[in-house]
Amino acid sequence: xxxxxxxxxxxxxxxxxxxxxxxxxxxxxxxxxxxxxxxxxxxxxxxxxxxxxxxxxxxxxxxxxxxxxxxxxxxxxxxxxxxxxxxxxxxxxxxxxxxxxxxxxxxxxxxxxxxxxxxxxxxxxxxxxxxxxxxxxxxxxxxxxxxxxxxxxxxxxxxxxxxxxxxxxxxxxxxxxxxxx
Amino acid sequence: xxxxxxxxxxxxxxxxxxxxxxxxxxxxxxxxxxxxxxxxxxxxxxxxxxxxxxxxxxxxxxxxxxxxxxxxxxxxxxxxxxxxxxxxxxxxxxxxxxxxxxxxxxxxxxxxxxxxxxxxxxxxxxxxxxxxxxxxxxxxxxxxxxxxxxxxxxxxxxxxxxxxxxxxxxxxxxxxxxxxx
Numbered sequence: 068x069x070x071x072x073x074x075x076x077x078x079x080x081x082x083x084x085x086x087x088x089x090x091x092x093x094x095x096x097x098x099x100x101x102x103x104x105x106x107x108x109x110x111x112x113x114x115x116x117x118x119x120x121x122x123x124x125x126x127x128x129x130x131x132x133x134x135x136x137x138x139x140x141x142x143x144x145x146x147x148x149x150x151x152x153x154x155x156x157x158x159x160x161x162x163x164x165x166x167x168x169x170x171x172x173x174x175x176x177x178x179x180x181x182x183x184x185x186x187x188x189x190x191x192x193x194x195x196x197x198x199x200x201x202x203x204x205x206x207x208x209x210x211x212x213x214x215x216x217x218x219x220x221x222x223x224x225x226x227x228x229x230x231x232x233x234x235x236x237x238x239x240x241x242x243x244x245x246x247x248x
Numbered sequence: 249x250x251x252x253x254x255x256x257x258x259x260x261x262x263x264x265x266x267x268x269x270x271x272x273x274x275x276x277x278x279x280x281x282x283x284x285x286x287x288x289x290x291x292x293x294x295x296x297x298x299x300x301x302x303x304x305x306x307x308x309x310x311x312x313x314x315x316x317x318x319x320x321x322x323x324x325x326x327x328x329x330x331x332x333x334x335x336x337x338x339x340x341x342x343x344x345x346x347x348x349x350x351x352x353x354x355x356x357x358x359x360x361x362x363x364x365x366x367x368x369x370x371x372x373x374x375x376x377x378x379x380x381x382x383x384x385x386x387x388x389x390x391x392x393x394x395x396x397x398x399x400x401x402x403x404x405x406x407x408x409x410x411x412x413x414x415x416x417x418x419x420x421x422x423x424x425x426x427x428x429x
């Protein structure tokens with residue numbers, strides 16, 4: 068069955084500082100016309116930053132929308148026209164002060180397909196050296212180290228509940244084991 | 249360091265059919281005032297529906313925001329005031345036609361903390377029997393079976409890229425193995 072929904076028209080119905088909402092009419096699979104409302108997003112990167120001592124570089128950050136702190140991997144939005152590897156390198160440096168010798172693209176995942184076109188590009192960064200971080204204005208976060216085994220345990224315990232971070236950590240564990248048992 | 253950001257004021261700046269955008273002023277950790285823009289979401293459930301033959305009940309669905317099809321686990325929004333287990337039972341029945349004898353709450357994860365307060369409650373459903381599905385108007389999806397091993401392989405291959413589904417499948421694999429190696 069062809070499930071494709073085809074755009075008929077589109078309108079920018081809210082143009083905010085960070086959020087743009089679009090409302091479209093679309094032709095649905097049964098031929099009827101439906102309304103679709105969604106957020107356009109520039110996309111993001113997330114970085115599994117593996118230190119030579121085997122620990123990951125992690126962040127503790129307060130997130131205003133859900134009004135609580137989260138444990139996260141370094142991540143950030145793609146600037147307009149920016150190549151994704153450069154975004155990953157920029158965000159890792161800005162947020163944690165690290166540069167990496169080796170960069171491997173792990174996967175692409177879509178965090179909220181119900182109402183946004185955001186996609187996240189995951190990178191593994193190795194061969195890290197520390198310079199100094201340069202946080203964006205209005206950005207506050209703490210950086211700390213955590214082993215992958217501890218991080219997986221924190222997922223089990225519900226201490227790590229950010230989906231972007233859970234996807235990254237599980238993927239990294241599989242990748243490092245060669246996807247075997 | 250206390251990273252808490254405290255609400256000063258709030259305004260509903262876009263009130264759509266499915267999306268509500270709020271713009272707040274908040275006191276930031278350094279004492280300055282910042283602007284925070286975000287989507288309020290009622291929350292959602294996602295269901296790992298495990299058949300007696302060992303396969304999972306999966307869905308193929310076109311998602312308009314990213315303009316492509318995704319392989320997903322059954323999921324849906326919480327209706328106002330609805331108990332989360334009832335949401336899970338309702339969505340599984342509506343989308344796949346299954347009822348389950350056993351329900352286990354697995355975890356809670358937050359899919360897009362950068363701009364939404366959405367959280368997803370994950371359930372494992374076992375002891376399934378098939379009745380008939382009752383899709384919402386304007387909802388089109390195909391249901392099929394997939395083993396957990398195949399699903400994990402589809403994550404590796406990039407055939408499953410929905411973060412909600414990746415989190416659920418990895419979590420289920422760990423859960424069924426007792427979180428050991």
